[in-house]
Amino acid sequence: MASVFCENCSKMLKEFAANFRNVCKEFKLKVYKELSHCTCVRITPERTTQLPTLLHLCDNGPHIFRQERLQALNTLAASENIDLQMTAAVYYLRLSHQYDFMEPIMPLLLSIHFDVQKSILLAVVNLLIKNNVCKELVIEMGMLVPLLELFQSGDATAQCHSCACIAMLASAESNTDALLVDGIIPLLALAKSYDPKVQQDAAWALLYLTQSDWPTRILCQAGAIPVLVLLLQSSDPEVQFYSCTALCNIAAKQEHHPKMLSIGSHYLLKSLLTLMSSSVQKNSAQACRCLQTLSMNVLIQEQLMELEWVLPLKGLLKDSAPVWTEPAITLLSDLSAHPPNKDILISEGVLDGIGQLLRHHRSSCVIVAHSCKIITNLCSSCTGQQAVLEGLCLSGPLRAFLLPTLGDETLLHVTSCLQHMMTLDPLKCKLSATLTSEHVSRLVKLSGQSGNSQLSYNCAAIISKLDMSAEMRHLLRPHYLNVIEYLLAFLQRRDVQFQQLVIITVFNLQKDEGFVSQLADSELEVQLWKVQAQTEETRRLLQRIQPLSPSCVLNH
Numbered sequence: 001m002a003s004v005f006c007e008n009c010s011k012m013l014k015e016f017a018a019n020f021r022n023v024c025k026e027f028k029l030k031v032y033k034e035l036s037h038c039t040c041v042r043i044t045p046e047r048t049t050q051l052p053t054l055l056h057l058c059d060n061g062p063h064i065f066r067q068e069r070l071q072a073l074n075t076l077a078a079s080e081n082i083d084l085q086m087t088a089a090v091y092y093l094r095l096s097h098q099y100d101f102m103e104p105i106m107p108l109l110l111s112i113h114f115d116v117q118k119s120i121l122l123a124v125v126n127l128l129i130k131n132n133v134c135k136e137l138v139i140e141m142g143m144l145v146p147l148l149e150l151f152q153s154g155d156a157t158a159q160c161h162s163c164a165c166i167a168m169l170a171s172a173e174s175n176t177d178a179l180l181v182d183g184i185i186p187l188l189a190l191a192k193s194y195d196p197k198v199q200q201d202a203a204w205a206l207l208y209l210t211q212s213d214w215p216t217r218i219l220c221q222a223g224a225i226p227v228l229v230l231l232l233q234s235s236d237p238e239v240q241f242y243s244c245t246a247l248c249n250i251a252a253k254q255e256h257h258p259k260m261l262s263i264g265s266h267y268l269l270k271s272l273l274t275l276m277s278s279s280v281q282k283n284s285a286q287a288c289r290c291l292q293t294l295s296m297n298v299l300i301q302e303q304l305m306e307l308e309w310v311l312p313l314k315g316l317l318k319d320s321a322p323v324w325t326e327p328a329i330t331l332l333s334d335l336s337a338h339p340p341n342k343d344i345l346i347s348e349g350v351l352d353g354i355g356q357l358l359r360h361h362r363s364s365c366v367i368v369a370h371s372c373k374i375i376t377n378l379c380s381s382c383t384g385q386q387a388v389l390e391g392l393c394l395s396g397p398l399r400a401f402l403l404p405t406l407g408d409e410t411l412l413h414v415t416s417c418l419q420h421m422m423t424l425d426p427l428k429c430k431l432s433a434t435l436t437s438e439h440v441s442r443l444v445k446l447s448g449q450s451g452n453s454q455l456s457y458n459c460a461a462i463i464s465k466l467d468m469s470a471e472m473r474h475l476l477r478p479h480y481l482n483v484i485e486y487l488l489a490f491l492q493r494r495d496v497q498f499q500q501l502v503i504i505t506v507f508n509l510q511k512d513e514g515f516v517s518q519l520a521d522s523e524l525e526v527q528l529w530k531v532q533a534q535t536e537e538t539r540r541l542l543q544r545i546q547p548l549s550p551s552c553v554l555n556h
Contacts, residue, residue, distance in 0.1 A: 076104075082113045089119035102133060102141065109146040114158075117150060121161045128168040135169050144169070144183045151205060152190065152198065163205045167215055184209075184222045191227050196236050203231055203242035210249035220250065225259050232271040237280045244275060244283065248290040257297050266303050269294075276312045281324045284316060288327035295334045305340060310348045317353045322364040329357065333370035336377040346383050351375065355392025358400060365410040368400045372417035385426050394421070394430060402438055408452045415446075415458035422465040432467035437475050444479040448486040457498065460486065464505040473512045480518040483509070488524045491531065499531070 076088035089108050108120035124143070127133045144166070151162040166183050190202035206224060209215040219225075228250075231243035247268075250256045260268055272294075275287040294300045316328035332350065335341050345351075354371045361367040375393050378384045388394060397417050400406065406414070421427040440463075447460040463483070466472055476483070487505060490498040506528070509515040519525050 082116065085111055085113060085116045086119065089116045089123070102127075102137070106141055106143065106146075109143065109150075114153065114155070117146075118155070118158050118161075121147075121150060121158060121165070124165055125161050125168075128165060138169060148183060148186055151187075151201065154197065154201075159201055159205070163208045166205070167209050167212060184218055184224070188222060188224060188227050191231060196239075199231070199234065200236055200239050200242070203228075203234075203239045203246070207242045207246040207249070210246045213253070216250055216253065216256070220256050220259055225250065225256070226263060229263055229268050229271055232275055237278075237283055240275060240278070240280070240283050241286055244272070244286045244290055247272075248286065248293055251290060251293040254297065257294070257300070260294070261297075261299060261303070266307060269300070269303055269307060273307060273309055273312055277315065281321070285324045285327040288313075288316065288331045292327065292331040292334055295331065295338075298338075301335065301338050301341070304335070305344070309335075310344060310350070314348065314350065314353055317357050322361050322367060325357070325361065326364065326366045326370075329367050329370045329374075333373045333377075336374045342378055342381065342384070345374075346378055346381070346387055349387075351378055351384070351387040351393050352391040355396050358396030359392055363403075363405065365406060368403075368406065369410045369413040372397055372400075372413040376417045376420045379421060379424065379427065385424055388421070388427060389430060394427070394434060398431075398434060398439060402442060408455055411446070412452070412455055412458065415455060415462065419458050419461045419465075422462055428465060429467060432469065432472060435466070435472070435475065440475045440479065444482050444486075448482055448489075450489075456486070457501065460490065460501055460505065464501060464508050466508065468508065468511040473514065476509070476512065477514045480509075480515050483515075484518060484522055484524050488522075488527060491524065491527050502528075 076084045085108060088104055089111075105120060105124060108116055109124075111117055111120075124138075124147075128135065128138070147162045147165050150158045151166075153159065166187075169183070187202055187205055190198055191206060193199045193202065206219065206228065209219055225247070228243045228247050231239050232247075234240055234243070247260075251260065269291070272287045272291050276284050276291070278284045278287070291304075295304070313328050313332050317325060317332075332345075336345055336350075351374075354374050357367060358371050375388065375397065379388045379393070397414050401411070401414050401418065418431065421431055443459045443463055447456050447463065449456060463476075466476075483505075487502045491502045493499065502524075506519070506524075510519070
């Protein structure tokens, strides 16, 4: 809509409005300054009721109000009136997203009113998250003690926020000494409390602190590991879970393993094995995860061998829920790769359990992948091969191989397992006889896909080792054209491993006249003759030069 005023009048009216706003601002500032210096405004309930109004008066004011706002906040924070203190706490919570002045915090943290403490505690969290304050200054102001007291309040929100503050303060390396004296050591003392609720809260706080590197170092320096190990023996399942998870976080850094191993008589490992047999499923699963993290250390694996560790693990494999079985199978997979463990696992019947597991949990990629790794690790010995033949360890990977839901990563483990078994004569004969037309079709299809080279190689390697019985020839004949196609692609690669696989496959499949007829005059045959001619020419040229001695070849 067009203005009813001319251009000059409109300009004058805008100037008048701007000047009027400036006059109002100056007047507000003058009134606020006068009131803030007046003795009428003191820290008594009767005389401070005007201050909340003054805070809101300054709320949208210019930056020059900041000092006056801080003075008003300090006055309200020091008041003995709960409403005024709450006003200061809530207002400071708003400002904590922008400003960094800290004077009102301590009196509000020390308030006798819990709601005031909770509000200002959240403001401290904001300040620390946004790095609006110097963490060293927070420590120097003595905030750790009230923070720890709030942690003991029993209120879940206050505990969470106070613990978050302690964890963020612990991230500053220069705070180490103060944190040890005023934060971590008192927290470890609380963890030893006979009060189950206090012990549970302390265990949760210790777990929270182990989620970052530097606080974890401070905890270990303060002697947290023995305390956490003792908490594994608690009668409270939550305390057991928190302490086990904290130890798992600590074990993730190998620098802490010496301290974990220094607890005598294998106490840590014994406690974890005991917890692994717990009726509380999340605790037994977490104990498996902790042992699996620790098992990366060879010394810990050697200590485990001295203990009864196989039976608890076998028991967990029988659980019907994959979420609880997966940690156990992951640990067992890592332990089966350690040579001294292999005979123990075979003699304890682990392979039979793996076969049963694959039968019931084929939809879990974790279970399928680690089961195949265990079979691969254990089937090389004669006793291992016998156990595979007697159990379900042949049919299990074959069933899993046909699942359309498996991703390439899991299929890699399945095909690696099948390929390894095809290199072992007793298993090769049984495996070849067990394959169906669906297996052969999938092997050929995956051999020809170009998305994952290793998966293609694994599948083609299985085909190259098949026993060419009459039944197998019948299964392969519909696919010979596709086989020749992927073999030609392999031959054109620069990777010698793929080229050699082509020759091995052709040598095996030419036992069938059907393949020989398909190969005749094909592009693959032409390329094979070229490779042979190039190889002979290379050999002839090499004979012209002085051959290198074996030592020279090895040195290079």
